[in-house]
Amino acid sequence: MYDAIIVGAGPVGSYIAFSLARAGYKVAVFEAKETVGSKVCCTGIISQECYAWFCPEDAPILRKVSSAKFFGPPGRSLTLEKDTIQAYIIDRATIDKTLARKAQEAGVDYFLQSKVMSVKPEKECCRVEANCPRQSQEFQAKAVVVACGFGSILPERLGMGKINEFISGAQTEVNTESREVEVYFDQELAPGGFAWMVPTSSGKGLVGLMSRHNAHSFLKSLLSRLIAEGKISSKEFEIKQKAIPLRTLPRTYRDRVLVVGEAAGQVKPTTGGGIYFGLLCAELAVNTLHEAFLIGDLSSRQLCHYQRKWQAKIGFDLCIGYRARVIYDTISNTQIERVFDIARSDKIYEQLLNGEDFSFDFHGKLLSRVLRQPKLLMNLVTPKSLLSLSGISSLRQGVSGEAPEADIVYDK
Numbered sequence: 001m002y003d004a005i006i007v008g009a010g011p012v013g014s015y016i017a018f019s020l021a022r023a024g025y026k027v028a029v030f031e032a033k034e035t036v037g038s039k040v041c042c043t044g045i046i047s048q049e050c051y052a053w054f055c056p057e058d059a060p061i062l063r064k065v066s067s068a069k070f071f072g073p074p075g076r077s078l079t080l081e082k083d084t085i086q087a088y089i090i091d092r093a094t095i096d097k098t099l100a101r102k103a104q105e106a107g108v109d110y111f112l113q114s115k116v117m118s119v120k121p122e123k124e125c126c127r128v129e130a131n132c133p134r135q136s137q138e139f140q141a142k143a144v145v146v147a148c149g150f151g152s153i154l155p156e157r158l159g160m161g162k163i164n165e166f167i168s169g170a171q172t173e174v175n176t177e178s179r180e181v182e183v184y185f186d187q188e189l190a191p192g193g194f195a196w197m198v199p200t201s202s203g204k205g206l207v208g209l210m211s212r213h214n215a216h217s218f219l220k221s222l223l224s225r226l227i228a229e230g231k232i233s234s235k236e237f238e239i240k241q242k243a244i245p246l247r248t249l250p251r252t253y254r255d256r257v258l259v260v261g262e263a264a265g266q267v268k269p270t271t272g273g274g275i276y277f278g279l280l281c282a283e284l285a286v287n288t289l290h291e292a293f294l295i296g297d298l299s300s301r302q303l304c305h306y307q308r309k310w311q312a313k314i315g316f317d318l319c320i321g322y323r324a325r326v327i328y329d330t331i332s333n334t335q336i337e338r339v340f341d342i343a344r345s346d347k348i349y350e351q352l353l354n355g356e357d358f359s360f361d362f363h364g365k366l367l368s369r370v371l372r373q374p375k376l377l378m379n380l381v382t383p384k385s386l387l388s389l390s391g392i393s394s395l396r397q398g399v400s401g402e403a404p405e406a407d408i409v410y411d412k
């Protein structure tokens, strides 16, 4: 009998496993893949705060970023620069491996190539059935944390609901001499999303794209364009593709079970970044479980505190971010061009960038400030976006406080 079984050895799963084991609990992690960190599809851009709080000290940083060049539809560009480092580019596979190693050193058992097929909460324990390398086996734990990323059937089978809104992401490694992060906003290049080129270690980089659909084929067109522009030189690409949730699960707890990280939809809807929010929520999950173990109550009545805590922490930013994404989805390339022109001519971007509420991770306050710029607002208004904008104005009183829970609308 384990105290806790964690489903998934991504950053969120291994971080929870490590934290619980360090606090003295008997923990096991089940991972479907053969090795931790294999086949990850992630650019690895995280804030300094994220790195400092959650990444092991020996986790390598590939690059430090203080500026980025933004491209609009052809002909428009804008360089945003701060005097201080804004983000780190880390090697995601190495981070996953390092976190798993730390968890193992703290006493966690790792079961690799062991896909969890079912989780059954019962009165005295949770039964976990896993397809281990030789046979299907059943394990027992007092509590289970589902940290299996997006796309698994487990949360729905557990009665937590389903995330129906998502965006498609694709990425590949390239050879490039470029040293600057480039971001592309163009509805023809990446409909409803954006694309990026991020230099990593010397001579290498990652080119990726998020779009409403067909990220893989849009990425291929972008790669051809970057080759034609002489920005990348590779000829053969191994493209990885993954869906990114845009909403959260209706419910992230029940008796003896919590759902955390991308599996719960704890991802920035603006950028698709999920490492920091996932790890923040992982910390809250660990605290909630620790309190529940101490008083010997792992019922949903006790575990519901987890959902309340994470909603208070990131709910507002998720809500505003989602609405900003809906607005972006409705605007045309001509409107994007105008946004670039307005931002450049009035130096609005400098005011926004240097404002006190600028944060690499929390976009809610910045976005509500962007949408209060009259010129930008006039340019973004379409019938569909008006609906989202009305939602944002009703949320403004929540800007400096906790997320108004009733306003976080989930898929039903």
Ligand SMILES: Cc1cc2nc3c(=O)[nH]c(=O)nc-3n(C[C@H](O)[C@H](O)[C@H](O)COP(=O)(O)OP(=O)(O)OC[C@H]3O[C@@H](n4cnc5c(N)ncnc54)[C@H](O)[C@@H]3O)c2cc1C
Residues within 6 Å of the ligand: 007, 008, 009, 010, 011, 012, 013, 030, 031, 032, 033, 041, 042, 043, 044, 045, 046, 114, 115, 116, 117, 147, 148, 149, 150, 152, 154, 169, 170, 171, 208, 209, 241, 242, 243, 244, 260, 261, 262, 263, 267, 272, 273, 274, 275, 276, 278
């Ligand atoms: C193209 C792209 C680029 C991205 N870039 C960034 C970025 O730069 N910065 C950022 O913050 N985020 C980025 N993200 C998002 C980020 O990768 C995810 O939010 C993050 O990986 C979520 O971590 P997690 O631990 O919740 O889930 P995951 O990393 O998905 O880990 C879940 C693990 O669970 C395992 N698993 C699944 N089902 C089972 C099962 N039934 N049994 C056992 N194991 C199971 C999986 O194999 C996996 O190893 C990007 C995403 C994409 C698609």
